[in-house]
Amino acid sequence: NAGVMQNPRHLVRRRGQEARLRCSPMKGHSHVYWYRQLPEEGLKFMVYLQKENIIDESGMPKERFSAEFPKEGPSILRIQQVVRGDSAAYFCASSPSPNSEQYFGPGTRLTVT
Amino acid sequence: GIQVEQSPPDLILQEGANSTLRCNFSDSVNNLQWFHQNPWGQLINLFYIPSGTKQNGRLSATTVATERYSLLYISSSQTTDSGVYFCAVGGGSNYKLTFGKGTLLTVNP
Numbered sequence: 001n002a003g004v005m006q007n008p009r010h011l012v013r014r015r016g017q018e019a020r021l022r023c024s025p026m027k028g029h030s031h032v033y034w035y036r037q038l039p040e041e042g043l044k045f046m047v048y049l050q051k052e053n054i055i056d057e058s059g060m061p062k063e064r065f066s067a068e069f070p071k072e073g074p075s076i077l078r079i080q081q082v083v084r085g086d087s088a089a090y091f092c093a094s095s096p097s098p099n100s101e102q103y104f105g106p107g108t109r110l111t112v113t
Numbered sequence: 114g115i116q117v118e119q120s121p122p123d124l125i126l127q128e129g130a131n132s133t134l135r136c137n138f139s140d141s142v143n144n145l146q147w148f149h150q151n152p153w154g155q156l157i158n159l160f161y162i163p164s165g166t167k168q169n170g171r172l173s174a175t176t177v178a179t180e181r182y183s184l185l186y187i188s189s190s191q192t193t194d195s196g197v198y199f200c201a202v203g204g205g206s207n208y209k210l211t212f213g214k215g216t217l218l219t220v221n222p
Contacts, residue, residue: 033209043199045209056209089154098208099143101161107154 002027004094004105005074012111013082021077021108025094032075033102034067037089049075082112115140115204119213126190126220134185134216136200144203145176146210147185151196159185159198190220 005024013019025032034046036059048056049069060067064082069075079086089109093102116139126132138145147159160167160174162183167174171190176183187194197217201210 031208035210035212042214043201043212045211048208059209091156093210099203101144101146101158102210103158104148104156107156109154 004092004103006090006092006105006108008108009106010109010111012113014113015083016081019079019082019086019110021079021090021092021110023075023077023092023094023105025075025092026096026103029094029096029103031095031098032069033093033095034075034077035091035093035104037091037107039088043091046077079110082110084112086110087112115142115202115211117200117202117211117213119198119200119216121216122214123217124219126218128190128192128220128222130190130220131186131188132190132218134187134198134200134218136183136185136202136213138181138183138200138202138204140181140204142178142181142202142204144201144210145183146201147174147183148199148201149194149196150199150215156199187218190218192220192222194218195220 037043045059047067064080089107091107092105095102118137145163149157162176164178171188173186197215199215201212
C-alpha cells in the first residue's frame with residue numbers, strides 16, 4: 001500500500017507566480033489535511049478536507065491560499081502571487097476517518113525567490 | 114486551543130544511551146501521535162497513542178490521558194535516531210493536529 005504522495009518535492013517560484021502543490025492520499029483514505037512548516041515557527045495546521053468538501057480552513061491565510069479535494073484526482077493546495085514569506089515545507093496528511101491516525105507525505109519544499 | 118509543550122528542547126546523547134522525551138498537553142485529547150523528522154525533513158510516524166502504552170523495537174511510548182502527558186522512550190540510541198521528535202495532539206471535535214515545538218536529538222558515535 002503506497003503511502004501519501006506529494007509532488008513536486010521541491011518547487012521554486014519567483015515572487016508573484018502561482019504555486020500548485022499536489023497530494024494523493026493513501027488508498028482508502030478520504031480525509032486530507034495540509035500543514036505548513038515555516039522556519040522557526042514549527043508545524044501548523046492549514047486546512048482539512050474530505051472529498052469535494054472543505055471541513056475546516058481555520059489555519060489558511062485569508063488571501064492567496066486555496067485548497068480543493070475533487071471527487072477524482074489529488075488534493076491541490078494553491079498559492080497565488082507567492083511572496084518570500086510563503087517559503088516553507090508544506091506537508092499533506094491523510095486518514096481513513098476523522099480523529100484516526102494521520103499519515104504524512106514527504107512534503108513539498110517551496111522556495112520563493 | 115490545545116497547548117502542547119515538549120521537553121527537553123535539545124538533547125545530546127552518546128550512542129547506546131537511553132532517553133525519555135516528554136509531551137504535556139493542556140486539554141483532553143482523542144488523538145496523540147509521535148513523529149520523527151529526519152535530517153531530510155521527512156515526518157515518520159512513530160506512534161498513534163491517545164492512551165496506554167505501545168512498543169516498537171527500541172522505541173516505546175506511554176500516554177496518561179488523565180494527567181495530560183505522554184512519554185517517548187528511546188533505548189540503546191543510534192546515530193540514525195538523530196533528528197527532531199514531535200508530539201502532536203488533537204482533541205474534541207478538532208480533527209487538526211496541534212504540534213509541539215519538538216525535541217532536537219543528536220546522537221554522537
